[in-house]
Amino acid sequence: MKICPNCGEQLADEAIFCKSCGVNLDDFVVGKETPAAPQYIPPVEENDHKIAIILGYVGGFIWPIIGLIVAIYLLTRDSEKAKKHGKYVILFSLFIWVVSLLIMNR
Known part of the structure; x- marks a missing residue:
């Protein structure tokens, strides 16, 4: 049995997608790095003193x-x-x- 890394649902060993949340399980293969979401970088504000x-x-x-x-x-x-x-x-x-x-x- 597999466990969905996103929602924790128990799945069959041959499952590719989670039946509960729909996440692609191939994206969570052990040793495979998941793509990082782009991070928001706030604009640098000028010090106005x-x-x-x-x-x-x-x-x-x-x-x-x-x-x-x-x-x-x-x-x-x-x-x-x-x-x-x-x-x-x-x-x-x-x-x-x-x-x-x-x-x-x-």
Whole structure:
């Protein structure tokens, strides 16, 4: 007696197909490798550096030197979005710095 490797049904020794699930038993011959199903490979997503961008704006508002450091980090990334925000964070940090100097000197 054979046993179906797919569903476990007992079969006659000369059976080619499983009477229960219909699987081809020749595909499961001992020592014969079964064809592997194609695996799904998810697309690689570009790192958009959301945390660094947020840290740049918040850091630039609280302490502009932190904003400038994060902006330089963003400018050195490969992502166009990160580079764009790096420029904005530099401008924003410099603006906050100038405004804070004007307020302090009054």
